[in-house]
Amino acid sequence: MTELETLRHSCAHVLATAILKIWPEAQFAAGPPVENGFYYDLELPHRITPEDFARIEEEMKKEIKANNRFERIEVSREEAIAMAERGELAALGGRTEPSKFKLDIVQHIPDGEVITIYRNGQFTDLCAGPHVSHTGRIGAFKLTHLASAYYKGDERNPQLQRVYGTAFKNKTEMEAYFTMLEEAKKRDHRKIGREMELFCFDEDVGPGLPLWLPKGTVLVEELERLAKETEFAAGYQRVRTPHIARESMYKCSGHLPYYADSMFPPMEFSEEEGGDSVKYYLKAMNCPHHHKLFGAVQRSYRDLPLRLAEYGACYRYEQSGELFGLMRVRSMQMNDAHIYCTEDQFEQEFRAVNEMYLKYFKIFGIDKYVMRFSTHDPAKLGQKFVDQPELWKKTEDMVRNVLIRSGINYVEVPNEAAFYGPKIDVQVWSAIGREFTIATNQVDFAVPARFGLTYKDRDNTEKTPLCIHRAPLGTHERFIGFLIEHYAGNFPLWLAPEQVRVMTIGDEDPLVDAAKDLHAELRGLGIRAELDISSDKINGKIQRAEQAKVHTMLVIGKRDLEAGAVSVREHGKGxxxxxxxxxxxxxxADAIKNRA
RNA sequence: GCCGACGUAGCACAGUGGUAGUGCAAUCGAUUCGUAAUCGAUAGGUCACGAGUUCGAAUCUCGUCGUCGGCUCCA
Structure with a gap:
């Protein structure tokens, strides 16, 4: 535990102390430090609200001022259980009801582990520690928000109230943290998306179903253009597939019933309506459709590797509580492609995909990410993972080699692979600190066989190809959500929804004519230019363009007109x-073409 | 999905039982200006939706929809 975590964990004890002074009947569960602070879970008939914070913080301050020592006491399991039964754990003393959650926790501590309790002032808690020397060491703290959580995270357990707070060594550091939070809020893609008119949601369209406004559509189409150019150069072919498919396909792919909960409920026509009682599903992934395309044509080893790409629209019925701006939605378009190849070609193909990732990340200046390499667990072969141990080993070794040779930092996570093969997920963080998978790269050596996909090999035998499923730009929704926060809305020239705004100083005819002419020339070159020839003062025009995050402002005044010049101003550069x-x-024109 | 909070003009917000408000944006007019807000006027609302309590509801109660914070860490 780091020093700061120790301090925050100690602060959780101080929080419990304060709550017990106000509500002695509170029953506490777990109170660990977390990324930006700490929390304590408790059961209490009184529903704590933010209005209670001041009162609780008052009591916490008293406890900190008292400078009470954190005293560590080792106890035997029997003693600990007895104390919990007498209601002495997570308590101030004098309470007779058993400390029920602590009792449960202590009974689950593995044999042989040292059991400790900690005391600060009147408060005693079962706790592994460590703690700061005394409560006075907690320099600054604040209760931040409330939530609920199931005991031990299991929805069959009782629901507890969770009080979150944060703590720091001193006030300066805490203020810096809150300032940072304020700044992060300004980058929130939901806020910028509204201000810049990039996308919107509508109740009548439905939750989690984003609509792209014209300026957001520019971002979508620029990304698609980048992907299409990159994929074309890398030997991909583009395909297009319907948004729906019959139930039978998802039975074949193995997604039903396993994945049915995440899919929109099926559409079904009754026989009276002239239908044939067949269910259709909105597609939640593109793979089965692409597999069908592979199988649609006779394939020879000469056709491999075959790389089929599509910005496919997918629909997933995410739980309502999981929806989050553009970052988690129910309709999405994926930068999808499936590469069908032989085992011999696999490593080369996988490396090429990986290089494409790095190329993209360089273009966008994405440097804070983690690659998660998910592998299988041999103990679960045949259940969670397809029973082909030699292929698992082979593909995992190849993936690991590619990562190591490319010098990429990665973390290996056993038991997290897809059921059909190992995968790499790229994790990034949103402005408010939430972690998301922005891109994925998966190996599939099982599903092609389920679809009976084969190619005719050199020796005239039918063989099943391997498949690499990759989406380096993830989905438009999440990737753009991420880019908005990454750039704080200040997109590079090639991506900027409004690349140039031409404006005049004053609205006299010769100036207006020159501005219109320049504007027309820029539009003719495919540059997204707008025109501001209003009679407003130049300061006002600049102000509005800066606020709209227009990339380049071209100003024409009398002096410029006489010199055949324009005055250039760049957003953020002056x-x-x-x-x-x-x-x-x-x-x-050059800078845009080069995506500089 | 579950628990909680929230939903007032395009946006940001004020308004706790008695005539629905402010700033920015919008529209119109004046201003003719050199790099982050020129001035004035006008318009804009089923206070999310539905029901109830009340002489009277943005305000209180219930339901619905939506948004947000959590629901992995463990004494």
Whole structure:
């Protein structure tokens, strides 16, 4: 436990102390430090509200001021159980009801572990520690929010109230933390998305179903263009598939009934309606459709590797409580492709995919990410994982080799693989600190066989291909959600929804004509330029363009007009001075083309 | 899905039982200006939706929809 975690954990004890002073009947469960603070779970008939915070914090301050020592006491299991039964754990003393959660916890401590209790002032708690020397060491703290949580995270257990707080060595550090939070809130893609008119949601359309406004659609289409160019150069072929499929396909793929909970309920036509009582599902993934395309044509080893790509629309019925802006939605478009190859080709193909990831991350300047390499657990072969031990070993070794040779930092997570093969997930963090998988790269050596996919090999035998499932740009929704926060809405020129705004100083005819002409020239070159020829003052025009996060502002005043120049201003960089008009136009067009 | 909080003009918010408000944005007019807010006027609301309590509801109660915070860490 780090020093800060120790301090926060101690603060959780102080929180419990304070709550017990106000409500002696409170029953406490677990109170660990967490990423940005700590919490304590408790059961209490009184429903704690934010209005109670001031009162609780008051009591906490008293406990901290008292400078009570944290006293560590080793006890035997029997003593600990007896104390819990007498209601002396997570209590101030004098309570007779057993400390029921602590009793349960102590009974689950494995044999041979040292059991300790900690005391600060009147408060005694079962706790492994460690703690700060005395309560006075907690320099600054604040209760932050409330939530509920099931005891031990299991929904069959009672629901407890969870009080969250944070604590720091001193006030300065805590204030810095809250300032950082404020800044993070400004980057929140939900806020920027509304302000910049990128996307929206509508109750009548449905929760988790984002609609792309024109400026957001620019982002979508620029990403698609990048993907299409990159994939074309890498030998991919584009395909298109319907958004729905019959139940039989998902039976074949093995997604039903295993995945049915995450899919929208099926559409079914009755016989009176002229239908044939067949169920159709909205697709939750593109793989089965692509497998059908592989199987649609006779395949030879000469066709491999075959790389089929599609920005496929998928629909997943995520639990309502899981929905979160663009980051977790119910309709999404995936940067999907399936690469069918032989075992011999696998390593080369996998490496190429990995290089594509790194190329993208470089373009976007994404450097804070973790690659999670999920492998199988040999003990679960035949249940959670397909029973092909030699293929698991082979593909996992190949994936590991590619990662090591590329010098990529990764964490290996056993028992997390897909049932059909190992995978790599790329994890990133949203502005408010939530972790998301932004991209995925999976090996599949099982499903092609379920679909009876084969190719005719050199020796005239039918063989089953391996399949690599990859989505380096993830889904439009999550990737753009992430990019909005990554750039705080200040997109690079090639991505910016409004790349250029041409504006005049004043609205006299010659200026307006020059501005219109420049605007038309830029539009003719495919540059997303807008025009501000209103009679507002130049300061006001600049202000509005800056707030709209327009990438480049081109200002034309009388002086520029006479010199055949335009004044260039870049968002966030300020005035860059007057330059010849032709030079400015060429520079813009080049920078956009090169995604500079 | 479960627990809790929240839902007032395009956006940010005020309004706790008695005439629905402020700022920005919008529209119109004036202003003719050199790099982050020129001035004035006008318009904009089924206070999420539905039911109930009340002489009277944005405000109190219940339901529905939606949004947000949590629901993995463990004494």
């Amino acid at each position: 005035n860059l001075g007057a330059k010849p008009r032709a030079e400015v136009v060429t520079a813009l």
